[in-house]
Amino acid sequence: MSNEQIIRRKLSDEVFDRLTGMITSGELGTGDALPSERELMERFGVGRPAIREAMQALANLGLIQISHGERAKVRELTARSVVRQVDLAAQMLLNASPANLDHLKQARRFFERGMAHSAAELAEPADLALLHAALETQRGEIGQVEAFIRADMNFHLQIARISRNPIFEAVSEAMLTWLQAYRTDLLIWPGNEDVTLREHEEIIARIAARDAEGAEAAMVRHLDRSALLYGPKVTSD
Numbered sequence: 001m002s003n004e005q006i007i008r009r010k011l012s013d014e015v016f017d018r019l020t021g022m023i024t025s026g027e028l029g030t031g032d033a034l035p036s037e038r039e040l041m042e043r044f045g046v047g048r049p050a051i052r053e054a055m056q057a058l059a060n061l062g063l064i065q066i067s068h069g070e071r072a073k074v075r076e077l078t079a080r081s082v083v084r085q086v087d088l089a090a091q092m093l094l095n096a097s098p099a100n101l102d103h104l105k106q107a108r109r110f111f112e113r114g115m116a117h118s119a120a121e122l123a124e125p126a127d128l129a130l131l132h133a134a135l136e137t138q139r140g141e142i143g144q145v146e147a148f149i150r151a152d153m154n155f156h157l158q159i160a161r162i163s164r165n166p167i168f169e170a171v172s173e174a175m176l177t178w179l180q181a182y183r184t185d186l187l188i189w190p191g192n193e194d195v196t197l198r199e200h201e202e203i204i205a206r207i208a209a210r211d212a213e214g215a216e217a218a219m220v221r222h223l224d225r226s227a228l229l230y231g232p233k234v235t236s237d
Contacts, residue, residue: 011046015054018044023063023074033071034064061085079170090178108175109223112156115172116203116219119162120212127162131204134158135197142193149180155200159207196226 019040022028035043040051055072058064062085064072075081093100119127138151153176160172199222206215 010053011050012053012057015040015044015046015050016057019054019058020063028074030074030076032074034073036071079166080173083167083170083174087174087177090174091181094178094181104175104178105223105227108179109220109227111171111175112159112223113216113219115160115163115168116207117212117216119159120207120210120215122164123162123207123210127158128204128208130158130161131155131207135200135204138200139197148193152196153177153180159203162207196222199225 019034028034034040034055037048037051040046041048044051055064055066059066059072062075062077062081065075066072094104123131134151134155138148138155141147141151153173156176157169157172160169163169199218203215203218203222206218
């Protein structure tokens with residue numbers, strides 16, 4: 001027979017489930033204060049340590065905000081706040097194996113080609129103006145590696161924003177942030193920045209022309225070349 005032992009759960013786990021249920025059921029809404037620790041102790045019949053451990057777990061997940069001297073409150077959840085909860089885990093995953101970095105680059109390629117295709121179908125004049133502004137900002141940061149990288153991230157994020165889908169925007173920002181930790185100094189190689197800017201210009205041109213296939217192809221070419229700019233950071237002794 002297989003081992004089917006029943007494992008006794010910690011009290012804090014039970015409290016966590018009860019509090020989560022209060023939030024997901026709507027009993028507690030965004031901005032609402034949770035009952036005091038004493039009220040929760042009486043309601044659930046547990047001690048203060050179980051309440052505090054459960055509430056800290058909720059805070060770690062971004063579901064509640066704990067402030068000194070005040071009762072904890074239910075946080076407003078957004079696509080960005082939910083996705084960014086995995087930042088630390090993502091960085092640990094990338095550090096664990098070079099293969100994980102390759103997987104992330106593949107995921108970004110798959111994702112951004114779709115964003116470029118969608119942008120060509122949905123972009124309005126205001127969107128194109130923002131893309132041109134992002135490009136000019138990046139052009140002004142030539143020679144400033146960190147600033148140039150931030151401007152590069154903003155350009156790609158702006159393309160995701162054209163989708164009008166906050167989940168797409170949040171995922172784009174997250175992937176770009178995770179990859180940024182692995183950007184090497186290759187961007188300061190002579191002429192490399194100019195290549196990036198020319199590729200961005202081509203992507204904008206295809207989006208402006210409502211050439212969805214062309215925008216997607218331009219993005220793929222750009223990402224295939226720039227994928228080599230991402231690699232483990234090399235530190236000097």
